[in-house]
Amino acid sequence: MNAPHTAPHLLPEVHTRAVPAALLEALQARFCAQFSSALVVREQHGRDESAFTVPPPAAVVFAQNTQDVSDAVKLAAQYKVPVIPFGVGSSLEGHLLAVQGGISLDVSRMNQVLAINAEDLTVTVQPGVTRTQLNAAVKSTGLFFPIDPGADATIGGMSATRASGTNAVRYGTMRENVLALEVVTASGEVIRTGTRAKKSSAGYDLTRLMVGSEGTLGIMTEITVKLYPLPESVMAATVSFDSLADAVNTTIQIIQMGVPIARCELLDANTIRMVNAHSKLSLREGAMLLMEFHGSPAGVQEQVETVQAIAAEFGGQTFEWASTPEERTRLWTARHNAYFAGIQSRPGCKAITTDTCVPISHLADALLDSVTEAQASGLTYFLVGHVGDGNFHVGYLIDPDKPEERVLAEKLNHQLVHRALKLGGTCTGEHGVGLHKMDFLVTETGAGAVSMMRVIKQALDPDNILNPGKIFKL
Amino acid sequence: MNAPHTAPHLLPEVHTRAVPAALLEALQARFCAQFSSALVVREQHGRDESAFTVPPPAAVVFAQNTQDVSDAVKLAAQYKVPVIPFGVGSSLEGHLLAVQGGISLDVSRMNQVLAINAEDLTVTVQPGVTRTQLNAAVKSTGLFFPIDPGADATIGGMSATRASGTNAVRYGTMRENVLALEVVTASGEVIRTGTRAKKSSAGYDLTRLMVGSEGTLGIMTEITVKLYPLPESVMAATVSFDSLADAVNTTIQIIQMGVPIARCELLDANTIRMVNAHSKLSLREGAMLLMEFHGSPAGVQEQVETVQAIAAEFGGQTFEWASTPEERTRLWTARHNAYFAGIQSRPGCKAITTDTCVPISHLADALLDSVTEAQASGLTYFLVGHVGDGNFHVGYLIDPDKPEERVLAEKLNHQLVHRALKLGGTCTGEHGVGLHKMDFLVTETGAGAVSMMRVIKQALDPDNILNPGKIFKL
Missing domain, CATH: 3.30.465.10 (Uridine Diphospho-n-acetylenolpyruvylglucosamine Reductase; domain 3)
Incomplete structure (x- = not known):
């Protein structure tokens, strides 16, 4: 057993059951x-x-x-x-x-790609297949799987948390991209949900009930997801702004104009400094938007022109463009390294990461005050945002041996989440509830909806053996 | 009580409970x-x-x-x-x-549009708002709601059946377009599911569990759906083919090439004849594809060129194009009138309508043999297809006073559905299970999944009062 918890409301309750x-x-x-x-x-x-x-x-x-x-x-x-x-x-x-x-x-050894149906833009995999493995397996078909959380997660884990990543602006999340499942239930029975048909009205949507259920309703053993044609043309861009507000307002306008942008990511000046230190770069220390455009050459050109005009209105500068894969990778280095640059900026730290997502019109309200609070707190933090979706992450970097830092970080987290909920948002855009957001979930959706989740859990897993203690208290 | 059922497996079981x-x-x-x-x-x-x-x-x-x-x-x-x-x-x-x-x-008097959030591309309505009412209400914002089943259905009914229509190829179905709900549960409690945020990993996806549950798990009292910017450019087209196979294969190739077509509908020669008779038109009596392209002027032009090249490969002829709303409406007359032209081709008839949806690569296999069987049966039928989704409807027109016609139509329906299921499809793309497809649902998804649906129903509605007797037998 761990040492007694000094701040029980901040740490998970542990009630270990006997294993005979x-x-x-x-x-x-x-x-x-x-x-x-x-x-x-x-x-x-x-x-x-x-x-x-x-x-x-x-x-x-x-x-x-x-x-x-x-x-x-x-x-x-x-x-x-x-x-x-x-x-x-x-x-x-x-x-x-x-x-x-x-x-x-x-389930990491269940890593077979079972069926590539390129002509239907679907692929069926075992849950232990990772997203990079999946993309390598389908590469020769000219198709790709766009969902890309930061880690090289498994398709099973991504389905269980309803994950997304940087491409969700254009391609949706696991919610939109899982078509069918094989699932082992709490009694060990094997069932199938969904088909490879693009749409269906055949009964309850068990597929989407399982997606995002965090292993609490069943264990996925086969997952069929959508694939997309590799875009004919891809263009990446970075643009720097004097203020965070300018970068956020540029994003809001891009989305409201209906630009079918594929990726739209944000780093603040503080995080750019961490990336510069970590990766020995000399990026301009301002708020940076990183964007990617997918489509036909003409379609991409149209998007680029629209976005340039919008960014110019908000004082965007030092635009950089890249069209080849190598150049794009270089341009996106700051984004790819942001999380680790953040973590490594404070050796030995742990990150408490927020994950709110708000309607796009409220992104500035949700983000700017939260960053101001983080700056004022004195805690080290980083900021990365899938801002095209209204989703951003503040990572508060705490010394795990200093309880007062955890308390402070959780206080900031609490303020940030409640601000997002008041603005019509969600406490978690892509990470899931797990142990950390149970109270937020109740505030977000209300006791009635959580009670309905509990009733479903108890009906499908009466002995509470599937990943118990997550999402809500029973 | 009705007259005793002569063919109980073809007609719903009626077990009227006493109403005190x-x-x-x-x-x-x-x-x-x-x-x-x-x-x-x-x-x-x-x-x-x-x-x-x-x-x-x-x-x-x-x-x-x-x-x-x-x-x-x-x-x-x-x-x-x-x-x-x-x-x-x-x-x-x-x-x-x-x-x-x-x-x-x-709930038809609950027909208020409660909140138009144009800057977030969302609208919240009461369940009795119809789709044309919704579109009229948001027209001044430059946005539209694309889901369009044949009838001017309510948003509540469309949510309850997970409806779609002709625009689903590009914009998805109610599954992808409902963001949040207010729901009255079986005990009369009012709960909320989802938020207006574009994505969320906050617990079980109760929104999508309710969407498509056909009134059996709760009654929706508020529905928040996505809106889309009216496309800058819209082009409609019809093209005629000598054979049904050519029309279907053209569709398959359009989808497999990744053309972001907005609508792709099919009528067979038989149905064109009905439309000509009903609407006093002189359309060429061949299989017809009706298409619509949305996007920027350049983007639409690219799509049109690709589709023209594909259709030419399969002998497509008498291409007609329309860009103004009036011309487009005229061009789509055949599609708009197909259902009623079919019904009215046999006065006093009732239609038994199929609704299978298959992976696009199997569309020809699913559709062509089914039409051949319908033709050989001697029954009057019509064929309309949302073929861009792999979804099509055969309407068998029966004389309700001739049980042998119902038996024949249900036999054809049975063959058609089982063919689609063998090809990895679903028995219902958009109409729902209701009373008519309960057995098909078991064949499609297996007894295990239907049993899970039943367990959920019993947990959320223990007295089975919400629209009982639909989707599955309890």
Whole structure:
């Protein structure tokens, strides 16, 4: 057990359930070398990218196929022991932490691309396939999968958290891009949801109920997602502004004009300084927008002209353009390195990361005051934003050994989230609720809706064995 | 009660529950002039556009606001009596029929446009607002709402059936376009789901669980949907083909090339004949594609050139083009009139309409054999297709007094659906399951998924009062 929590409202509640020796023996017998109770393996499966530390799971099962998942869940169900699906461990919200003990079910070896249906723009994969692996597998078809959270996450993890990333402005999130699923339920039964048809009115939308359910309603074992033709023409651009407000207002106008921009990302001057230090660059220390345009050559040209005119109105300067893949990668270096530049700007720190998303007209209201508060607090922070979607992340960098810093960061987080909710936004655009946003979820959607979620959870998982203790308290 | 069913597997099971006089009195007292038990009103609320006839509901309540809906549901819940939400009665699948008796809850007077947020491309409406009313209300903003089922349905009904229409190729269906809801639950409680933010990972996707649930999980009382900028340029086109296969293969190639076409509709030669007779036109009696392109002038021009080249490969002829709204309306007359031209080609008939949707690469396989079978059967039929989505409707026109015609039509329907399911498709692209596709749903998604739907229904509506007897048997 951890040391007693000094600030229990800021740290997850841990109520470890007993894992009977008989279950561990049964799992060992069934899974042999695919089973481990070694401390190092358990610890590796007992943490993620969140700022929380809780005791690791009692054992880890490495599933290789749907039958493995089903058998593991059936055994766990028999003993009413929690099962926590695990991909590559890139969750930011404590989704993978064994707050009620139990078994980690690692699906990273379920990494087969099962069917590429290029003529229908769909692909079916196992949950352990990562997004870069998927894109490598479909590259020869001239198609690509656009959803790109910061980490090279698994398609299973991305589906479970309803992830998005930089391309969502144009291509949507996992909500819009998952067509069909195979799912193992809390009883170990294997069901299918959805089809490869583009649209359907066939009963309850179980696919979208599972997407974003954070492993609490079922474990995905096959996932069919949409693919898109690689754009004929791609143009990337960066532009620097004297003030954060100018960069935000440029973004708002781009979206309101209906420009079909593919990516529109923001870094503030503070984060640019961190990136310059980390990557030995000399970018202008102002707020920077990073953009990408996809389409036909003529279509891209139209978008570029519109955006240039808008940025000029707000004093945008030092525009840089890139059309080849190599140049684009160079231009986007600042964005790609922002998270790590932020983390490494304070050695030994942990990041408490916000994830609000607001209607685009309220982006300035939501973002500017929150950044002012972060600056005034004295805490080190970074700011990256998928601002084309109205979504941005402030990362407060805290010393995990200084509880007062966690308290301060959570206070800033609280103010930021409540501001976004008042503006008609959501507490999480893409990371999920996990352990960290349960209270925010109630404020956002109301006790009635959370109660409905709870009723669904209890009906589908009566013994509360699927990733218990996440999203809401039962 | 109806006459005994001669073909029970083809007609809905009717198990009327008793409606206590005390409930009718309580509703009368609460709703006064908003309550009616007059036979003519009940009968008007006891039918829809399906080919079924069942006894009407025991009474009708005309709700004017959320409180009315909540109070009506609470009274019905107290007596465990069914409540069936009703908009304009345009369902094609028997959704509105009182197969278990109960109360019809008419929401057509809840027809206020509550908030137009043009700067965020969203609008919030009451459920009784129709799609043409919505478009009229937002016209001055330069925005539009693209979802357009054949009827001038309500946004509530369209949300409940996950409707789409001709623009779904480019703009998606109600699944992609509903952002947030206010819902009255089976206990009469009012809850909210979703926000106006473009994306969210905040817990279970209750919005999309409600969308397409056909009034069985809750009654929507406020609906927030996306709007889109009116395209700068719109071009419409029709093109005729010697064979149905050529028209279908042209469609497949347009979609596979990634042309961002807004609409791509198909009529077969048989249906063109019906339209010519109905509207006194002299269209070429071949398979016809009707298309529309949205975008910038240059973007539309690019699309047009690509599509012309593809159609030419398949022998497309008598291309007609239109760019002004009046010309476009004229050009699309055939499509707009197809359903009524079909129905009126056989006076007194009822239509049994199919609604399969398949992955685009299988469209030819799904469609051509089904049309051949319809032709060989001797039944009158029409064919209209949202083929850009892989979705098409065959309407079998039966004499309701000849049971053998219904049996034949259902046999053809059965063959058509099972063919689509084998090809990875769905039994319903946009109409919903209702009474008519319950068995198909089980074949399509499997007993496991339907069982999960049932568990959710029982958890959220334990007394089975919300539109009972639809989607699946309990």
